[in-house]
Amino acid sequence: MTDIAQPLTTADGKPLKGALLRAQARARRRAFLLVLPLLAFILITFVFPIGQMLYRSVYNDGFTWHEDVTSGDRTPIMTNLATWFEANPPGTEPDEAAFAALAADLVTLRDLKAPGQAGTRINYELSGSRSMFTKAARSAKKLEPPYKEAILELDKDWGNPELWQAMRGASSSYTTNFYLAAIDRERDASGSVTMVPENRQVYVKLFTRTLSLSLLITFLTFILAYPIAHLLATLPLRHSNLLMILVLLPFWTSLLVRTTSWMVLLQSQGVLNDTLVGLGILGDDGRLQLMYNRAGTVISMTHILLPFMVLPLYSVMRMINPSYVRAARSLGATSWTAFRRIYFPQTVPGIGAGALLVFILAVGYYITPALVGGADGQLISNLIAFHMQKSLNWSLAAALAALLLAGVLLLYWLYDRLIGIDNLKLG
Amino acid sequence: MTTRTSNDAFVEFERVQKSYDGETLVVKDLNLTMPKGEFLTMLGPSGSGKTTCLMMLAGFETATHGEIKLDGRPINNIPPHKRGIGMVFQNYALFPHMTIAENLSFPLEVRNIGKSDREAKIKRALDMVEMGAFGGRRPAQLSGGQQQRVALARALVFEPELVLMDEPLGALDKQLREKMQFEITRLAHDLGITVVYVTHDQTEALTMSDRVAVFNDGVIQQLAPPDELYEQPANSFVAQFIGENNTLEGEVQEIRDGIAVVRLDDGELIDCKPVNVSRPGERTRVSIRPERVEFNKSRLKAGAHTLKAEVMEFIYMGDIFRTRVRVAGNDEFIIKTRNAPDQVRLEPGAQIEIGWLPEDCRALDA
Structure with missing residues (x-):
């Protein structure tokens, strides 16, 4: 029997722990060198500017x-x-x-x-x-x-x-x-x-509007994306690939092009209004105001953010074995009950991920509301941009941005408490 | 509500056909009648149409043609949730977001059964599969065998008269599978339920079933109790598919007194039982089970035809010896013998004579 109290050594008598560390050190060093460029990139382009921004929101030496x-x-x-x-x-x-x-x-x-x-x-x-x-x-x-x-x-x-x-x-x-x-x-x-x-008093109102519009957009994308994602997940691969391309098509088109095409469609002399007037559904004086107001912002942002809801939902739904719903049906559940009690609960991680993604993107969205929002459809990010570019009050812009960041982090934390980040499935 | 076609028909398939693409038939003209309380296994290679039949019975696929009846009632237009058929799935399909008790409670809740009744039924069902202590666990916290038991309990908890099982033991290891085979048959008999069981494992089919339907190419090749299926295969496919089998090819020389004399391709003559050959000159495939081959001349009947064979390989398998010999140009002819004290071990290269009882040697379709 060997003495158990003796620390373990390698064959040539060196301590085993030290040998293990040395053996792994090389691999660790190489792994670290591999991630170093990314680490530096993130530090320089992300952590440092955000730190600067936060600092600027509480520091201004213009009077000192x-x-x-x-x-x-x-x-x-x-x-x-x-x-x-x-x-x-x-x-x-x-x-x-x-x-x-x-x-x-x-x-x-x-x-x-x-x-x-x-x-x-x-x-x-x-x-x-x-x-x-x-x-x-x-x-x-x-x-x-x-x-x-x-x-x-x-x-x-x-x-x-x-x-x-x-x-x-x-x-x-x-x-x-x-x-x-x-x-x-x-x-x-x-x-x-x-x-x-x-x-x-403008900022609180704008924060509230930003949050409520983002919630509305998130809800709308969810309503629209859920059936599409389900279809994508259940159709035979041949058809679902085609559908997937249609879903992803907006991704490959410039944001500006998409937004301006909505302007063409929705403005009061636009395609939609002209068609409705042409069909006699609307009078020429009763043209719908769908652009340069809240409706314009909501419609175009819902469209632009839709893929971010479809993709996580799709990836979750694809993994749900159809036999669950079959089992529920064979156990006596109507198709609605099977959906409500068996299918839907299993898609919650996808809904959470999609909603979080869309909401966070919507809260900070800038170009689309700036182009189609008019006065009524502006979001807080447009005001931040205003303070950055026009009034040059960077400290206030930084404070607004920091509040926005804090709000998003709070939501993230809430999500973690309620659903759990480990349940998040982005793809 | 409708007249019963036959007294003991509980499940009936009448001229059922199924096609997915309108070009090929997955199930071709299926006729099947099951009495109440029977344990019937659908056995066949993958793609033979057995799972499709099960899915049509469960209501997840519709028959393209023909009628399926349950207890005398046509069910073609009844949605799955109204059929009251319990089902056990291949991957168990236990709802991952519910506990075991909630899983079992589900079929009772959708039937609006009261809480206290529900709890009693759940407890009884879980105790039945010896899983009473696991009600609060989630499916992911259970082993495969435990999940299998729960799936079984869930399919039984609402007391269906018919239970369908789609390869339920496929994912378990051999030992557990054998244990579960026994338990499933015991439960089915104790509860008096009718079971349709789908598998591609012939041992499972033979050990569990009252009757086995062997499927191939969308057609039931033979529907018979296990012993009949093994000992009296109706055609070459069944003979090949069930158990180990030796085949020799030849031509029918004459049929007389219930015995067919077959001239094998190398010219030798053997006696067979004619199964689906009817006249001399017909091509035939002769099937002999490896354990029915005899090489000890003293045990053969006088006057029986024997064949010369050369031992190619001897394999010691513990309980049995497996000897591969060359017979009539066939290198893959297997002889199985029991490992007994007086048993002869054949050495490779030895020249022997083999024979069999004519009734063990079946002349089947070519």
Whole structure:
């Protein structure tokens, strides 16, 4: 008998565990090298930008740092005001010292040629304030004490408590104000969170619309895809291949082409309306408005996202042995009961996968609603694009996108709790 | 509601034909009558039409022509769920998303049977197949044999009078299969149910059935009890398909006193029982079971024809010896002998004479 307590060794007396590790190290290293390009690709193109986006949603240094475009030097700005804000709690009436600090900072801004940048940052929260900064900075050198009167002389809006609250928020680079703005909230003069006035409430409404339209589109694709997927899964291969090509055809066509063809079909002078009018079903003045509104968005997105529902459903249905339904029938179930109690429950993983896929794609869809949505059919992604490209408020765009991402992740988590990710079958 | 054609006909196929493509017949003119309580096996190679017959009976395929009757009632237009036929599938078809108890509860629920009644029936059915402790498990947590028992219990739980089984033991290993064969026959007899059993395994068919219908090419070749099927095959196909079989080809010389003298292709004469040969000059295929071949001259009847044979190979198989010999130009002639103390072991190369009783040697169609 060998001594059991002795650690196992290889034939030439080296420890077995070490030998095993060495033997596997080469294979592991090679496996790692193989996935390295993909890993790097994902890090560079996915993880890093998303991290950047999340960071930008809570960080904006427009009112705290100036970066010289040519030399790249970074200079702190608005330091005097920041000191004053630190010393006085939110809601304090700005006193002479505050205006003195402002005047000193305006001089710095003028020297750095940065009043536009600082004004833009405040303009995000209080529109119209950018010009105040550029104007005040122009005459900053000429300001004499008492500064309060002098600055109010330039523009009496400098006494607006909301402006001071906005500057207080911006005086720190890190802020949650963009998230507040993304859910239609702001800080009032005293620093507490309130709803923005009704005429400026857009984001919550848009989030709700995005979610409800996505749910509707998901439901519609499900209703349309289920019978097709079933047909695909049960037809003889010869026929199902042809049908499959028809289902996949939209995949091979440019998204733009598909969307514009819907425009041709659905607009008020389009094929569908002309046919209905031609057949006398509609009067010429009663043409259906199917484009540039919510209906347009729903119709074209349902069509475009349909394959994403068909494919997971098909892959699940193909694996369901027809003998289950036969067994149910032989046991006395009507075809409806057999479908409801035996077939349908077994397709749930496919429904889950398809619904999740379609919903997530729909929530972030951009081109189609932009083209056919009109004012009424815009989704949150169109607004994100607007802030990225037009208003250049990247922090707000980032906050909106982060909220969208959080919502999707929440849904994913819910799905995992309810159905289980391991039940997901994408193909 | 309709008049019965015959008193004991429970299941009836009357001139049933089935075609899937309108060009070829999968089932050609099938006539079959089964009394109540019979265990009938449909045996045949794949593609012989046996499963199609079962599916027509279950209602999943419609007969292209002819009538199928259950208990005197034509069922061609009755949907499967109203036929009240229990069915066991090849892959068991246990619903994967339900527990065992739920699987058994399903046929009772669709029949609107009350909860307490249901539970009693489920318990009885599970106990019957010795699976009483597994009601809460899911099918995937059971072994193949256990799933098979549950499938059986599910097909029986709503007390059908007719149960169909489509190769139910195909996926089990040999030992388990033999055990289940015994259990299925025992249950069928205890419950007095009528069973139509489809298989391509001839041992299964022989050991389990009251009668076996041998299918080939859409036609029942022979419908007979197992012993008759084995000992008195009606034609060459049945002789070849059931059990091991030696064949010799020749021509009928004369038929006299119920004995046909056949001249084999190498000129030798043998005595046979004429089965489907009727006149001299006809080509015939002679069939002899390997265990009915005798090479001990003292055991042969006086005057019996014998043939010269050369031993090619001797295989020791434990309970039996299997000897391959060359007879009348046929290299594949097998002799099976029991492993007994006084048994002779034939050495390859030995020259022997073999013979048999004329009634064990059947002259069949060529």
